[in-house]
Amino acid sequence: MVSLVRKFRGRAEWEDLVQVGYLGLLKAVSAYNVSSGNRFSTYASHCILGELRHYLRDRTETVRKPRWLQAVSRKVGVFVESFLQANERLPTVSEISEGCNIARDGVVEVLKAGSVVSLEQMQGENVTSGPQVSRIRSLREESFVLSLEDRIWLDSALERLVEVERQIVKMFFYRDLNQNQIAGETGLPPKRVSRIMRRALNRLQVVMRLGAKAPPDE
Numbered sequence: 001m002v003s004l005v006r007k008f009r010g011r012a013e014w015e016d017l018v019q020v021g022y023l024g025l026l027k028a029v030s031a032y033n034v035s036s037g038n039r040f041s042t043y044a045s046h047c048i049l050g051e052l053r054h055y056l057r058d059r060t061e062t063v064r065k066p067r068w069l070q071a072v073s074r075k076v077g078v079f080v081e082s083f084l085q086a087n088e089r090l091p092t093v094s095e096i097s098e099g100c101n102i103a104r105d106g107v108v109e110v111l112k113a114g115s116v117v118s119l120e121q122m123q124g125e126n127v128t129s130g131p132q133v134s135r136i137r138s139l140r141e142e143s144f145v146l147s148l149e150d151r152i153w154l155d156s157a158l159e160r161l162v163e164v165e166r167q168i169v170k171m172f173f174y175r176d177l178n179q180n181q182i183a184g185e186t187g188l189p190p191k192r193v194s195r196i197m198r199r200a201l202n203r204l205q206v207v208m209r210l211g212a213k214a215p216p217d218e
Contacts, residue, residue, distance in 0.1 A: 015077025024051030
C-alpha cells in the first residue's frame with residue numbers, strides 16, 4: 001500500500017495520503033469478491049489508487065479541516081506509519097483504536113475525513129461525505145487528560161473566535177499568563193486585552209452553552 005502512496009508524495013501531506021490509501025484498502029477488503037477471478041492485490045491497488053486520485057482531484061474544492069481534526073488525523077497517520085515500520089504490515093482499525101485511544105467508530109470517521117472538511121459539513125444533518133463527529137471519542141478515560149470528545153468540543157468553540165481572541169484565550173488559560181504579560185507579548189494595551197478577553201469569553205459561552213451564533217465583532 002505504501003509503495004502506491006509514495007507515487008503521490010509531495011502532492012499533499014504524507015500523513016493524509018497514508019490515511020486515504022488505508023481507507024482505499026479497507027474498502028477493497030470489504031468489497032472484494034473472491035469469485036470474481038481477480039487477484040486481491042490487483043483489486044486493492046485499483047481501490048487505493050482510485051481513492052488517492054479522487055482525494056487529490058477534490059481536495060482543492062473542499063474547506064480546510066478544523067485544527068482539532070488536523071491534530072487527530074496527524075496522530076492516526078503517525079501511528080499507522082510507526083506501526084508499519086515496526087511490524088511490516090498495516091495496523092487493523094482495532095489496533096489504531098487502541099494505540100491512539102480513539103473509539104473504533106471514531107477511527108473510521110477520521111479516515112473518512114481524508115484530508116479536508118468543514119465544521120459546518122460535519123455538523124449538518126444527513127451528511128454522508130464527512131465524518132460524524134459524535135463518533136470520534138476517546139476509547140478509555142485517562143487521568144488529568146481531557147477526553148477526545150471534550151477537546152473537540154472546546155477546540156471547535158475556539159475556532160469560532162477571531163485570531164486575536166483565540167491567541168489571548170490560549171495565553172491566559174493554556175500558558176497561565178496574566179493580563180500585563182499578555183499585553184507585553186501582543187503589544188496591546190492591558191485594557192484592550194481585558195476587553196478582548198471578556199468578548200472572547202462571551203463568545204465561547206454562547207457557542208458552548210447556547211449553541212447560537214457568536215455575537216458580531218466590535
